[in-house]
Amino acid sequence: MPLAQTASSVHAAVVVDRREPAPGIVVLGLRVPSLEESVRPGQFAMVAMPSGEQAAVALAIYEAGAQHLSLMIVVVGTRTAALANLAIGERIEMLAPLGNGFEAETLGDDVALVAGGVGIASLLLLAAAVVRRGARACLYYGARAAGALVESDRFARLGIEVSNATDDGSRGYRGFVTELFAAEGRRHSGIAGCGPTPMLRRLAEVASQRRIPAQLSLEEPFGCGVGACWGCVIPHAADENGAPQNLIGATRNLPSLAVGHRRTTQRKDERFTYVRVCREGPVFWSEELRW
Amino acid sequence: MPLAQTASSVHAAVVVDRREPAPGIVVLGLRVPSLEESVRPGQFAMVAMPSGEQAAVALAIYEAGAQHLSLMIVVVGTRTAALANLAIGERIEMLAPLGNGFEAETLGDDVALVAGGVGIASLLLLAAAVVRRGARACLYYGARAAGALVESDRFARLGIEVSNATDDGSRGYRGFVTELFAAEGRRHSGIAGCGPTPMLRRLAEVASQRRIPAQLSLEEPFGCGVGACWGCVIPHAADENGAPQNLIGATRNLPSLAVGHRRTTQRKDERFTYVRVCREGPVFWSEELRW
Amino acid sequence: MVNGAVRVDPTEPDLSVRIGRLELRYPTLMGSGCYGSGEEYAPFIDLSLLGGVVLKSVTRLPRLGNDPPRLAAVPSGMLNAIGLQNPGIDAYLERDVAKFADRPCAVIGSVAGFSVDDYAYVTKRLAARDEIDAVELNISCPNVGTEGETFACDPELAEAATRAARAVTGKTLIVKLSPNVTDIARIARIAEDAGADALAVINTVRGMAIDVERQRPRLGNGSGGLSGAAIRPIAVLAVYEVAQAVRIPIVGQGGIETARDALEFFLAGASAVGIGTGNFTDAQAPVKVVAGVRDYLIARGKTRLRDIVGAANPAFAGVRA
Amino acid sequence: MVNGAVRVDPTEPDLSVRIGRLELRYPTLMGSGCYGSGEEYAPFIDLSLLGGVVLKSVTRLPRLGNDPPRLAAVPSGMLNAIGLQNPGIDAYLERDVAKFADRPCAVIGSVAGFSVDDYAYVTKRLAARDEIDAVELNISCPNVGTEGETFACDPELAEAATRAARAVTGKTLIVKLSPNVTDIARIARIAEDAGADALAVINTVRGMAIDVERQRPRLGNGSGGLSGAAIRPIAVLAVYEVAQAVRIPIVGQGGIETARDALEFFLAGASAVGIGTGNFTDAQAPVKVVAGVRDYLIARGKTRLRDIVGAANPAFAGVRA
Numbered sequence A, B: 001m002p003l004a005q006t007a008s009s010v011h012a013a014v015v016v017d018r019r020e021p022a023p024g025i026v027v028l029g030l031r032v033p034s035l036e037e038s039v040r041p042g043q044f045a046m047v048a049m050p051s052g053e054q055a056a057v058a059l060a061i062y063e064a065g066a067q068h069l070s071l072m073i074v075v076v077g078t079r080t081a082a083l084a085n086l087a088i089g090e091r092i093e094m095l096a097p098l099g100n101g102f103e104a105e106t107l108g109d110d111v112a113l114v115a116g117g118v119g120i121a122s123l124l125l126l127a128a129a130v131v132r133r134g135a136r137a138c139l140y141y142g143a144r145a146a147g148a149l150v151e152s153d154r155f156a157r158l159g160i161e162v163s164n165a166t167d168d169g170s171r172g173y174r175g176f177v178t179e180l181f182a183a184e185g186r187r188h189s190g191i192a193g194c195g196p197t198p199m200l201r202r203l204a205e206v207a208s209q210r211r212i213p214a215q216l217s218l219e220e221p222f223g224c225g226v227g228a229c230w231g232c233v234i235p236h237a238a239d240e241n242g243a244p245q246n247l248i249g250a251t252r253n254l255p256s257l258a259v260g261h262r263r264t265t266q267r268k269d270e271r272f273t274y275v276r277v278c279r280e281g282p283v284f285w286s287e288e289l290r291w
Numbered sequence C, D: 001m002v003n004g005a006v007r008v009d010p011t012e013p014d015l016s017v018r019i020g021r022l023e024l025r026y027p028t029l030m031g032s033g034c035y036g037s038g039e040e041y042a043p044f045i046d047l048s049l050l051g052g053v054v055l056k057s058v059t060r061l062p063r064l065g066n067d068p069p070r071l072a073a074v075p076s077g078m079l080n081a082i083g084l085q086n087p088g089i090d091a092y093l094e095r096d097v098a099k100f101a102d103r104p105c106a107v108i109g110s111v112a113g114f115s116v117d118d119y120a121y122v123t124k125r126l127a128a129r130d131e132i133d134a135v136e137l138n139i140s141c142p143n144v145g146t147e148g149e150t151f152a153c154d155p156e157l158a159e160a161a162t163r164a165a166r167a168v169t170g171k172t173l174i175v176k177l178s179p180n181v182t183d184i185a186r187i188a189r190i191a192e193d194a195g196a197d198a199l200a201v202i203n204t205v206r207g208m209a210i211d212v213e214r215q216r217p218r219l220g221n222g223s224g225g226l227s228g229a230a231i232r233p234i235a236v237l238a239v240y241e242v243a244q245a246v247r248i249p250i251v252g253q254g255g256i257e258t259a260r261d262a263l264e265f266f267l268a269g270a271s272a273v274g275i276g277t278g279n280f281t282d283a284q285a286p287v288k289v290v291a292g293v294r295d296y297l298i299a300r301g302k303t304r305l306r307d308i309v310g311a312a313n314p315a316f317a318g319v320r321a
Ligand SMILES: Cc1cc2nc3c(=O)[nH]c(=O)nc-3n(C[C@H](O)[C@H](O)[C@H](O)COP(=O)(O)OP(=O)(O)OC[C@H]3O[C@@H](n4cnc5c(N)ncnc54)[C@H](O)[C@@H]3O)c2cc1C
Pocket: A044, A057, A058, A059, A060, A061, A071, A072, A073, A074, A075, A076, A077, A078, A079, A080, A081, A118, A121, A122, A218, A219, A220, A221, A222, A282, C073, C209, C210, C211, C212, C213, C214, D260, D264
């Protein structure tokens, strides 16, 4: 069921809050006077560099309220470093909200939230929406080490059960969160996953084996973030005309596309086309990806 | 008389003080534990960008004491903006002290300090040295407008008489500081000038007309700041072998140079060579420049 | 309009540009492949304040484009290797082009090809459509193996492609040049002689970034095209040299984000500017460029943008009227 | 050293490189024109931790160099147009070269010229000196009108200059290539065939910046050479392509500041790296690069740097032993 798209536009924001839950991870609270409507879980913002000269950066909208939103930033390169370095009172601009986000309604009444690292940032609004619907949710949350498992209290406060995995076993399960999830064995009604691509590929396998529908929020290097450059594509199931099948959310003005054929691990010869993570996504049904 | 060169080296510094005497002008106080010896007036530092990716920036050493120095930064581009944006507690690296600086001893006992804009930053240590020698000093200080005439109280506190000029007449003489100086008419024993190149050219003219020896601290775009790239050169009087004549301070390991001939405003045909502002300068005798 | 009753604000400088038969209100074109069909940026900027949008390049046959990743951020810029993803000219004309009719700015089609005949065929069919105001010939795409760029790097192919496209349309024909050549001015003269109405200078610069963790190129395609502020000095010089070599207008591009950046190109000899990657830095860049250029002209008492074109280029001979 | 008493720490990877007859302890050469003769940086870094210093280019006759300004900062890099300021080979040999004797790293002379005969003459005289361990042929200086670069942009001139220099010295001969060509791999093959022992890839990229206030180029010379992080993707691709075309070692350079940057070049196929502008960003860059590369090798269980050379370049055929 396509969701109505909250109007996206350019917003000016001021940093009003800044905390560093772990070294190299910063949560920025922003006042965004022009942000009136609510954003949907899984939507993101393209946040401009304070000094120009480099493309804006895609960041999940972590929390959102009237005239306010927050972002969680993990420093991996120059742009995330520049944003994580913003001080209270500094001003930035962003395009938001962008993308179609998760579809909470189709995940059923016992939702598994599966997060790897900063992927956690895409799941808090969804967790709240799931709880608001009266559904149950568990969070499976993995990171390198205990110190990098930030903010899980925010989920716990919503009444969500949290299971952790760490690469070094310093908290919870020792190993990948996908293995924790596979081992746990509970028959959830739906999965919502966000994290590094290898984790999501593995999650897609587990979901498929266990026949649980999964919505995955993907990450690719972005250019424009608004559907203009076709830089962020991933292969997705398509019909014979190249029209992508079974997208989550509305597809606005999708131009016609070339269609390709590809062998995948699961299927011998599948039609696919390249769709934009920023515009047709960032959330896709796991079964429709032609990785 | 060549001065002994205080050893220059790499220093790590921490911002311990920051003030903004006018919009776009920032004074940073730095703790530099490795800075043991005193620096000479007119020396500068090459301050590295906190994030790399761009060359270090030349900044005059404004104040200096044991394990401490300060810098005055006027924001004109991306690098000065990045440095002016540093917060207390942030760390930077620099090469310092560099260059030969002023020679206070040869300026006589009634020194005119002539500053345009941020050129003021090169003159405070000199003013102190002049006063320490028991000589008299006057500061002629020009800027766009009254608001940009910063820090003159620091000179007044040394017992130095301050005369101001502003482009818009909002404080003191209306017009260029060089015209204020020319109009004032006092027969100083020596001039020390620092400011934008057009101002220094004019100051050189006035000094020459009035036959007052002048030491000018020049500015050119810098690359290395240590004499390695030959990017910062200016034309300077030379002998028939290309050896620059009458440099201020010691010339260490000056390689041999090509010699050229040039007509200048003041002279018909003068031998010159290109010397490095960062290494043979940044302060030169005005009469030796072949602009 | 009786007796010259049109009132032109005397303080408002004239920023309009004529490129062949195309009249642009503003001297700003959005770079091909960077702006979709304009619709994608409509929520973030008033499209009527743009000179025009250059559409994504289209080819004779459908193309899936390159494998992801297609982008990599590099210092002051990005690498891209999209690989001309497009549905092919048939589907494009049938399903997509009609949607461009209501754009409140110029709409310029972009044609890519792998043979001289491709360029002629696609140009002819595309230019026949009313929705398309002009055609840009992308003979300089670095992201399709060696095939694409060969045209902009080989004088004979550049000439043949330009002649072929020229022969099939009377609409404004812009030929887009590659910086990846020993002498861009030479190719520029050839394109001018072969009938181009204008030149787009420059397309992306070939480059590569390597993922040192995985020990392989960061782009799926291996190499890609470098764009953004990093290439601005390369682009300014290319415009400067091309402006000395030809008398047709130049659309200068490469790393333009601000009015000051755009002014470097105008002063070097560009009649209009292209903005590509700059939109990713700042979605309002095109209106800020126009506002800043206007202020610059006013501050210098200039009434027309064209009066400063080439002002920093002593050997610029001017655009032929 | 009796009975093999030299203890080599088994955990210390071997970072040494052989370039022709030249043995370098570390795979880092300081870029010509960026490091003076080494002495200038001695207060800021331990020169014995460098592979070597490539000296400023010297010519047959004295040269004053270009009018200032000679530098302009641009995004992630700088433009320079020094114009080969140097005292000419006579004065250089007589007064300067003796001072290089005590450098605790390799000292590589750099020769520039305006005719084939220049290259032969200057190379011969310079290479005859004991203080000089190897010679780099700068056939790619973009800052001396059109003269200098002609050599790296014209296959016949590149060949003739290389042959002429090769004929007059048995010392290691490195030929420095220009990125400002349509096909750098072609020039690389020609230089290899003409007798180069190694190739330096790349020199600066031609560019220009314009002062919009004064409406003229920011450099006294008009155009200049772009260096620094901005050109790194261009340089990495050039190394990648040249490494597929030749079997002699490559000194990769262009925008290297950190170990990760250097690793991109090694993985693309460079045997050593050059660091120029990176020294202006961080005077400790050369030691940080070496330390970081060492850690990278240790983390991957590699005992020799040469084992990762070309690891990201499937078509790299390896350096001929
Ligand atoms: C929809 C979406 C939502 C996102 N949400 C968030 C979020 O909420 N929070 C968040 O922190 N991030 C988020 N991201 C990721 C974020 O956008 C990227 O991390 C960011 O763009 C990186 O920018 P950068 O300039 O800091 O790093 P870049 O320089 O762009 O580097 C990107 C990655 O490449 C690596 N890399 C660069 N060069 C090399 C090399 N030579 N060898 C090996 N590796 C290299 C870097 O280490 C880094 O991991 C999201 C991305 C998407 C698409």
